[in-house]
Amino acid sequence: MPLQRVAIVGAGLAGLACARTLAAHGTEVSLLDKGRSPGGRLATRRVEQDGRAFSFDHGAQYLTARGPLFAATLDAAGARAWPEQGKRVGVPRMSAIARGLAEGLDMALGREVVALTGGPGAWMLRHVAARRPGSTAEDDAQESGPFQAVALAIPAAQAAALLARPAPHLGRVLEMVRFAPCWTLMAAFPDRLPLPDTLRPEDGPVGWAARDSSKPGRDHATECWVVQAGPAWSRENLELRPEQAQAALLDALGALAGAPLTAPLYAAAHRWRYALVETPLGAPCLWEPTRGLGAAGDWCIAARAEAAVQSGAALGAVMAR
């Protein structure tokens, strides 16, 4: 008999693809995500400073489709070419792709799942208001369920922590997965920087830098940059305070420009602790039918958004069977 009621933790691309696949088979799906909007690492930061609005795609930079499923997903979302044919971005921002996929799905946002209780056939999820500075783990704790099955579409280390009690053997499998972190600078400048739209330096702290405002459908009048530190620098400097990472990456961008930068109109640094998978699981997804527990994410296959969609869809298909 097909599953009737399933919970999916994580509304990134993997969770959304899993949800859409299950919903197409008639399963009732509840998604929970700790973020304020769906999309996870396919993310856009929108800020206002001194009456001006700035927008930065501070997670995935561009998307490439090698297979038909992701190509169809990008076509349906109206993704456009940037910086050249074969690479595509969401319009007017990256997060638009996830919003399209999320349409019509039942989703609780701003809810962080902290425990998986109950047992096979009747899993319960304990969740709290997503932790913001000053809140505690038990703020506004709620229980959802029972669910026949639960899919964890979150980074492997976080899935391993949730599985540690109900399915320790699955948790142990996930511990082999390794991610590289990524410090990311978002900065807006009053003048155009003397740099091409994209750079991938061979050495130094910066792994990739892009004039985010050069993407199609953006406000080209603003000079918005996204600068990603390489994995080695990010790992060595993982515990910097955001202001320190921001200053270091602004200096590095200035060095690439070959001239001192004018003071930014806005700048902030974001640390992605789990940015790009380095050691993937090597299987499309994880599913244990006897317990009704599964896991999916880019980390099953490769460090690309397409892998997240493939993994989520694979988990949805095996659960629906």
Ligand SMILES: Cc1cc2nc3c(=O)[nH]c(=O)nc-3n(C[C@H](O)[C@H](O)[C@H](O)COP(=O)(O)OP(=O)(O)OC[C@H]3O[C@@H](n4cnc5c(N)ncnc54)[C@H](O)[C@@H]3O)c2cc1C
């Ligand atoms: C800086 C950076 C640059 C990248 N560049 C590219 C690129 O150019 N091209 C490309 O193809 N890919 C790129 N990627 C990778 C791409 O973003 C990911 O492969 C993809 O978005 C992963 O999707 P996912 O659904 O597997 O995971 P995620 O997007 O991480 O989704 C997981 C979701 O789970 C939620 N969550 C986690 N824990 C909990 C919990 N306990 N309770 C509730 N919710 C929870 C999170 O809020 C998140 O929304 C980049 C990633 C980063 C960070």
